[in-house]
Amino acid sequence: MSAITSSTFPAWVVRDGEGGTSAALEQVTPDLLEDRGTTVRVLYSSLNYKDALALHGRPGVVRRTPLIAGIDLTGEVSASEGPALPPGTLVTLDGAGLGEEHHGGLAALADVRAEDLVVVPARFSAAQAAAIGTAGLTAALAVDALERHGLTPDAGPVLVTGAHGGSGGLAIALLAGAGYEVVAATGRPEAADRLRALGAQSILDRAELEAPSRPLARERWAGAVDAAGGQVLASILASLRCGGAVAAFGLVGGSDLPASVMPFILRGVSLLGIDSVRISPQARRAAWDRLSRDLDPSLLDAITRVVPLAAAKDEAAALLEGRGTGRVVVQVGGRVSYRGTAAG
Template identity: 45%
Template structure:
């Protein structure tokens, strides 16, 4: 048996190709795994976009089927942790980097990478959320666990028009927080207000070099941008507040001083989604399933096919998209 998938390849001259191919299932089963999944949907994340466009050395094994996210039905599992017919979600774990991912009709994965699909989230909705939504939930959970309450003040979400930012805005709003959305796409104000943003600011000032300490504005921050944006967010956070950092859209650098941390007691909390524990993954997905307004997901998500992935990836790298793109892997030419 064979199946359709996006395959990334490099030849002996390091020439890069991204194409839809028919892949023999025995080639898939040569990967290290114990659970065969029939994939229903995947999604396009920033890391997928980097891999699909070869803009960054994300892929470390060739050839590669990209796709860090997937939801599907278990066909067979060698260790008995899952049974045939179980619906499961994959987020991260190096898939699409060192292990074949889910931008194909089948995936062969390790059972410890998977979590059960929450009962009140549909397979499609789980990929509207995907790693972006799950990462947003991890960030929001850090704020909740830290003790930040709605009455403490406004929450800043940077990169608010993107996948992580969109879900963070919607989730925080549903939990009763006043959310300020920072975006470079000021044309997206209607989109962000529908998600629940109470205030929208242009991200450009945050991207510039700022003073070590600035006016205290935010009880907490969810930052996906990094670089000067993260430094300014820390400098603007209220005494005793927290900044959850999970991205580097502006850059991997952090041109900051220790002033916010030693003079205002600000906490900078790193949030990793790739290698998060099973318990943290379950908690994040439970937060989404219990509190996120399902009607918002149709506002955030758009459906594409395998044929559309490269074009969307190129636009994502250029900062030209908003929301989330769900890939119906079973619809392709």
């Protein structure tokens, strides 16, 4: 592993423990990393729901141990086997098995596949790219899927659930930036101003979607982006307009789907599954092109907090309790401050 010069570096490492896994901030040596061709000096990571599960010993994310947690990273290439990414190139990587089957971004160094990396678009700083992270990538993939299905801004209102969370919030901003009428569904309607600032035109209390729905309810949404799953997703399906679609990627409200086939066979609605992890490099770059085009960096700043690496586990607890708000960027490299004057 060529260009790693540090003898040790800090990393959140998930290890097997009594009754499951547990994560701790450790000083590790570079030989822990796999040689995957490109070494990145990590400047920032971020916290997503999956990171919260991994850091708190919940099952379903970490596929092997010991494993460095963190499904996102943004940093500078320090060495690469191919010529395409010269040292110093600012790159970002979300998903692609990071923090699940490969060592992830909650560490000062990472070794990754060059083809998974995206060069950070000029519109964003390093910290803003980290704030986008998996949440923004997923939001962009969801909007892509809806548009491939035929959704256009003049089709009618688009519902977004998980609105105060990372993926939901960025879906609101992206859709509004592209001219859609966005309705934000939230469990915290009292904080609606924040969602309006992101571009939501109106607010729906999530409780309306959590009540068991009839198989076919009033047709309301031309499209929807869903972070919740469970009864919320079933209610969305029942109230999509004829030919509408919902892009579903989350399960904060449950992994079951207590729905009926009626909306599919009587209204021709579609359920579009979104997986941000196993996507092609082309799809990843197309999603970043959309983010670069439609996401206003100042909106991103308004919903982002920066925390030090040591605080990652404590900060992640709020996500597990459904109290996540906006995006939490984890400062790893220590060289750059979020809105500071230094590089980044």
